[in-house]
Amino acid sequence: MSSTTAPIYGLILAGGASSRMRRDKAVLVYQGRNQLDRAFELVKRHVTDVFVSVREGQMTEPTRAQKPLIVDSVGGGGPIVGIRSALAAYPDVAWLVVACDLPFLSDAALEQLLGERDPRVLATAYTSAHDGLPEPLCAIWEPAAAAALAAYQSNGGQCPRKFLSAHSVLLLEPRDRHALDNINTPEEYQQAMDALDSNAPANSMQLKIQYFALMREQAGRSEETLETSAATPAELFSELNARYGFTLPREQLKVAVNSEFADWSRRLSAGDAVVFIPPVAGG
Amino acid sequence: MRFRFTDAAIDTEAARRELLDRGAGGYVSFEGWVRDHNEGQEVTRLEYEAFQALALKEGDRILAEALQRFPIKHALCIHRVGSLDLTDMAVWVGVSAAHRGEAFDACRFIIDEVKHRVPIWKKEHYRSGDSGWVNCERCAAAPRHAHGHDHGHDHAHEPLEHSVLPE
Numbered sequence: 001m002s003s004t005t006a007p008i009y010g011l012i013l014a015g016g017a018s019s020r021m022r023r024d025k026a027v028l029v030y031q032g033r034n035q036l037d038r039a040f041e042l043v044k045r046h047v048t049d050v051f052v053s054v055r056e057g058q059m060t061e062p063t064r065a066q067k068p069l070i071v072d073s074v075g076g077g078g079p080i081v082g083i084r085s086a087l088a089a090y091p092d093v094a095w096l097v098v099a100c101d102l103p104f105l106s107d108a109a110l111e112q113l114l115g116e117r118d119p120r121v122l123a124t125a126y127t128s129a130h131d132g133l134p135e136p137l138c139a140i141w142e143p144a145a146a147a148a149l150a151a152y153q154s155n156g157g158q159c160p161r162k163f164l165s166a167h168s169v170l171l172l173e174p175r176d177r178h179a180l181d182n183i184n185t186p187e188e189y190q191q192a193m194d195a196l197d198s199n200a201p202a203n204s205m206q207l208k209i210q211y212f213a214l215m216r217e218q219a220g221r222s223e224e225t226l227e228t229s230a231a232t233p234a235e236l237f238s239e240l241n242a243r244y245g246f247t248l249p250r251e252q253l254k255v256a257v258n259s260e261f262a263d264w265s266r267r268l269s270a271g272d273a274v275v276f277i278p279p280v281a282g283g
Numbered sequence: 284m285r286f287r288f289t290d291a292a293i294d295t296e297a298a299r300r301e302l303l304d305r306g307a308g309g310y311v312s313f314e315g316w317v318r319d320h321n322e323g324q325e326v327t328r329l330e331y332e333a334f335q336a337l338a339l340k341e342g343d344r345i346l347a348e349a350l351q352r353f354p355i356k357h358a359l360c361i362h363r364v365g366s367l368d369l370t371d372m373a374v375w376v377g378v379s380a381a382h383r384g385e386a387f388d389a390c391r392f393i394i395d396e397v398k399h400r401v402p403i404w405k406k407e408h409y410r411s412g413d414s415g416w417v418n419c420e421r422c423a424a425a426p427r428h429a430h431g432h433d434h435g436h437d438h439a440h441e442p443l444e445h446s447v448l449p450e
Contacts, residue, residue, distance in 0.1 A: 212334050213404035214416040248419060256402075259336035275334055279418035282333075282362060282403030283315050283374050283394060
């Protein structure tokens with residue numbers, strides 16, 4: 001790096017309203033630690049100075065209050081406000097900006113970003129593995145971005161992805177496709193928890209299956225423990241259907257995981273208890 | 284007051300007492316009984332089976348919804364499991380309220396939701412010696428009568444018209 005290259009500080013974005021999650025995303029817990037702490041510690045392993053971006057009303061929220069904060073100092077909405085506020089607070093610093101809701105974000109992903117950074121452009125960012133668009137919330141924003149962001153916002157711009165698409169930036173392919181998967185709904189949160197909590201290798205785990213009514217009669221048992229590579233209830237049903245030849249098609253069944261209704265596409269974890277629920281007939 | 288199961292005869296008098304309330308002007312109950320015919324078949328007895336861990340939660344959710352939707356005092360539902368004979372009571376719902384209208388409405392709401400949402404199954408035994416799981420056998424034979432998912436409840440199965448109980 002040349003002598004003109006700005007030092008990098010870390011910025012954890014935790015100011016979002018989490019409207020789809022219906023609760024504060026920063027305090028969601030994975031593996032015993034909340035998202036904000038996990039993101040903070042991860043970034044802290046790569047840069048010395050790390051701050052948490054907050055709205056004014058969030059300064060006293062306990063998870064945030066114990067960390068160095070950068071409070072929004074410019075108007076407007078969305079993550080651009082947090083990035084601009086950090087650039088304004090330390091005008092000679094580049095920011096490694098990371099959203100707090102990326103539970104799969106890894107050291108390797110940050111190393112790649114920092115290693116391939118180009119300080120001559122406005123930002124170094126990943127392209128999304130899902131849609132190829134730039135990912136502004138795991139990116140390095142250079143000091144020069146401050147003026148361009150201000151201009152973009154004053155012209156009514158709000159979306160940092162669109163900003164990156166329209167400006168001179170370096171875009172990288174993430175080596176780990178899932179490192180930037182983010183979490184916006186309670187269902188996605190559950191799936192992420194399950195995936196992170198699962199110690200077993202992803203291609204084989206033990207599940208407990210209970211059978212009731214017609215399913216019990218056709219399986220010839222009321223429960224079994226199964227070593228399986230099925231990642232979802234849908235895959236598990238296919239596997240068991242091949243073995244037992246259930247007469248009910250999957251479309252007429254519901255599924256429960258750990259005694260609660262679940263999606264067929266939910267990610268299963270080792271030890272999960274699965275029940276296929278045929279059409280009910282109480283009363 | 285929690286949704287519950289019993290494998291013995293439902294004690295309706297004890298259940299009714301749980302609903303007593305000084306602010307209640309009355310109480311409505313529904314009893315579902317085992318009848319002797321269904322879909323042209325002569326029924327001799329029934330077997331009820333439940334996935335209790337989930338059924339208790341879903342049953343409680345229905346009672347909570349009833350208390351939220353209707354201005355009632357108390358609501359309770361008890362469901363029988365095991366083998367039942369003709370005229371046995373399979374399910375009991377009771378609701379107390381200040382006024383009769385809400386009590387009737389809430390009682391109807393609870394029994395309807397329980398039938399559609401709670402993971403309970405019944406197997407009919409017929410005079411012919413045959414038997415079948417209600418709502419399961421006909422779907423399996425004719426998948427085009429698939430259960431819709433437009434009932435308005437995430438977990439509801441669209442009911443088919445062959446309950447052995449009075450609707």
